[in-house]
Amino acid sequence: MAHMGTPCVTKVGTMNSRARLSLLLCLASFAGVLLTGLLLAFFAQPSHRVRWDLSNHSTQTLSERTTRALTALPAESRLTGFFFQEEEHLLRNGAAVYPQAFSRLRTLLEDARIQTGSNLTVLQLDETTDMIQVEAEAVRLQREPGEILFLESKGKIQRLSFPDLFVTTDPTADGQPARIRQEQVDTSLGNAATLLIQEHFPxxxxxxxxxxxxxxxxxxxxxxxxxxxxxxxxxxxxxxxxxxxxxxxxxxxxxxxxxxxxxxxxxxxxxxxxxxxxxxxxxxxxxxxxxxxxxxxxxxxxxxxxxxxxxxxxxxxxxxxxxxxxxxxxxxxxxxxxxxxxxxxxxxxxxxxxxxxxxxxxxxxxxxxxxxxxxxxxxxxxxxxxxxxxxxxxxxxxxxxxxxxxxxxxxxxxxxxxxxxxxxxxxxxxxxxxxxxxxxxxxxxxxxxxxxxxxxxLHSIPFRPSRKEKVRMANIAILGIPGFTFLFALVIFFRRRR
Amino acid sequence: MRAFAALLRKEVFSLFVSPYIYLLLGTWFLLNGLFFSFILGYPAVEQDLTLFPQFLFGSGLLVWLLLPAFPPLLTLKLFAEEQRTGTLEPLLSAPIRDVAIVAAKYCAAWLFFFTFWIGVLLLFLLLEFHQAPLDWARVGGGFLGAISASSLFLATGLWASSWGGNLILAAGGGACINFLLLFLPVLFENSPGRVGALAKSLHIPNMLDRAFAVGLFDSYALLFFPIMTLLFLWLTWVRLVSRRWVP
Structure with missing residues (x-):
């Protein structure tokens, strides 16, 4: 009996220990996750959030006027952005128009989402988004090519097309690409929001x-x-x-x-x-x-x-x-x-x-x-x-x-x-x-x-190094720095072998 | 504190004299050098160099591929190797607190990973040397974001390393968590309701691309990474001390 009972007791004891260990592990982990979730939820609130714009021209956040107008929109308002490179002339000759424009728009729309809290749903659609969703949104909003932003509130829609947001130059026959000269994203967005909420204005x-x-x-x-x-x-x-x-x-x-x-x-x-x-x-x-x-x-x-x-x-x-x-x-x-x-x-x-x-x-x-x-x-x-x-x-x-x-x-x-x-x-x-x-x-x-x-x-900083400079930089970046590190690895390897 | 300093010295030393780690570092520099040269030749960046930090730190392969994959390769040895070779038990029974062990191993990995970023900084200094008009607020922001993200990914790697003595599990598990942290919010960011809101608040690439890499410092993003890092360090500590909770 003894030899039959001992393994049984040990087995039960082991299972209990494992169960207790698992439970304790789960509880401690859950406590950590819960606390993290609570802290992040607290700091994600717009009222607990501060943004410092340290970029050269400090234009990565929306103005107070636009933020106020967007915040005043009723709940369940939507801001939808379509980031697709549609205008062929803005792509010619290696133009940076769309990367620059979409970078600005994404940053400012993210700012709008953060500053307005739950009032405004911000949807950014681009090539990486599910195309069925893109198509559904385009049909719902009756989007025409070139229209970038749609601000909706209580059934009213404000549409902003690319020229409403950016002033561009055309590409030239001698190979100059199109460029963004100026932008008015903040103003246009503020105007659109103001038009949607307009009730008792001066x-x-x-x-x-x-x-x-x-x-x-x-x-x-x-x-x-x-x-x-x-x-x-x-x-x-x-x-x-x-x-x-x-x-x-x-x-x-x-x-x-x-x-x-x-x-x-x-x-x-x-x-x-x-x-x-x-x-x-x-x-x-x-x-x-x-x-x-x-x-x-x-x-x-x-x-x-x-x-x-x-x-x-x-x-x-x-x-x-x-x-x-x-x-x-x-x-x-x-x-x-x-x-x-x-x-x-x-x-x-x-x-x-x-x-x-x-x-x-x-x-x-x-x-x-x-x-x-x-x-x-x-x-x-x-x-x-x-x-x-x-x-x-x-x-x-x-x-x-x-x-x-x-x-x-x-x-x-x-x-x-x-x-x-x-x-x-x-x-x-x-x-x-x-x-x-x-x-x-x-x-x-x-x-x-x-x-x-x-x-x-919109301040662009062109940088066109000569071919010789490009080759020198590539050599240092691809051969010089990694090569030196690999060499160092070899030295250490042989020293440790000795 | 003295035990922590001694352990930190030991861990840093063991990392700095490991040829394997330098191979890892060289590979990191090589891949970053390739991305650097590729992005620099991109027409949009030639037109406007202010986009460079966003391309490198925000939406490039550095974030999507290297950043989640490399930290677990660095941390895989920290606990898993000790368990495999049987040196973890003596370490845990030594007169040093468990929290100090976790902190020392994490700090050693963090310090060494900093050298990974110094190599990338050299690339920007190379640009500066060639009279490139850099917006250093954006570059600095990009670095801060990337270092914050790598701090988090080192913590997940350390946690994965504490699971057991299997090095593949440690590296693969850490990388897997990191990729999940990156991709899950992207998959659900356009979902309606709370799922979408939660995904947006955990969206690491957005924090890098639309805040840090444009020179915009957001208090939430600045706190997100340390809080998440602490969570994974806590989980590592829990895993470590759980051995003592059951007699």
Missing amino acids: HIWIIQDPTVPLSRDLFPFLEGQGFSPQTVQSLPSHQEGDLLLIPGQWKPFLPSLAAEVSQWVADGHPTWISLGFNAPPGVISWWNEVLLPQGFAFLDGLVCEPISTSTGSAAVGTPDCGRLEIRPQSLSAQHPATRFLTSRSRSYLFAGVRPLDFRGGSNDYTRAPLVRTRTNAWVENPEHPDFQPSGHEAKGVQNLAMAANRWNPNGNAPGRLIAIGTTLLFQQDHFPFSKDFLAATFRWLAKGKEGDVGLVP
Whole structure:
């Protein structure tokens, strides 16, 4: 019996030990996994997450405006990205357009996913994704070739195609590839989100002169910036943050409207006034009186600059002198409305501009020029135009746009006003080139945080070593460093054998 | 602490005098050199060198092939070899805490794997020497991400090495876990609901490609790798001390 019982006891004992060991192992492992899961879930929350963008140009995260707009989307909103290289001309001559663009988009979409938490489902589809899923999504969204991003919320869809997001150059016949010059992913995404959530946004009351035609893209643009634009004949009751826009004026206001506008400005409500070089003198003098406390005035004349030619000489004597190329250096780098635009490598076109200058003003306001000409500008007398700087005409730097802000040491004071000496910014031909200037200045007027808006240059760093350098680098990388290591392994091997 | 330092010295020394490890290192340098030369000749990178760290550290074969495969080859000997040769039991019965044994072996492997990355850094210095205008924030980010990921993969390798005395199981098991950590989130990232969300939060290639390698430092990604590393070191420790839990 003993010899029968002993193995039995040992067996039971061994099994118990193993069971206990397994249980303990499982419990300890499970505790570790659980704790890890809890910690990761805690740190994955958007509110517990911090992102530091240390790249050269710090453009790997979405702006505060876009993040706010995306976060405000209702739950179960979706952002779908289709990353497929579809446009043949952007692939020619070894172009880096798609790798650059998709790298930017992937990084920014990942940022959108992280910053918005569970509100927004972000789906990125590319060549590695299951093609059935890609096809299903494309059919569901009725996608056309070239459309990259789809932002959906409560059945409404905003579509963004490649040109909405990136400005590219075409490849050339001599073998130059297409390049990305600028991008506007952040702005376009922010605009799309803003359009989807739009309910109660600040109004822009537009007093439109019927003889000043506005670009048909102006209203969608302002809506995309988070405003609710509306043309009015008299000023309605307003709320905090509403703006008044006068995009040109050819005849004096009716007395009732003039009183309302005058009161609006005096009360310190945000105002944008735009008067071109050919605005009637009566209108100019009325506005100069209204703007007296702000401390600047519209002057007479047409601001001209010599036209730079390809030979390097400066041409004068033609009406084209009134088309001013405003370089980023000509924008105020101190003023919050234009500070962000000065870092962009793009020019603005201001045409038919009337100069402005400081005049009078009360101590209640601070005032600053926003846009200035170069030193070789002059003010042409429109009654006897010869488009050349003559002896009696004002010469030198001219102010083209000015901003006033009511002084308040505590900040947040109403009373922001922008005056600009051209009306063409809002018109069809010039409007596409003025968007980011308008976006930045309107947001300053509306007391929004002036963020990075509009087109952003995408910085490429080309590196084309010579063939000899390439061979040298390959030799060191493939032969030199590994060869030395293998040699070292041999030395150690033989030393250890001895 | 003194025992830990002594054990660390011993482990580092045994790694640094092993010809096998240098063969591994040479192979790593050779494959990285090949990838480096290949990526450098890629037209998109010639047009824009800022993409280089992303191609190398983010979406390249370094991440998908070398990074998961090499750390277990380095760690396979740390516990499995000791078990196979029967030196683990004397080590466990020596007056040194189990946690110090795990920490010393892990630190030795980590220190040696750092030399793996120094070789890759030499490639970037080679570029710098040839006047390549590098964005060092991206390069540094790429390195930080790759070192963080290799720290995790060394920990999984160490855990696999503690399973038993079989070296193939140790290397294969470690590599298998690493590939699962890489590929499972990729397979499920587009799934709806919580599965997709979980997959996205564990997506290592995304952390490397869309954060570290673009010069973007995310607190979650910075914490993810140390926390996961600690988990696998904990599992290794549990495996080691479990021998004493049962009489």
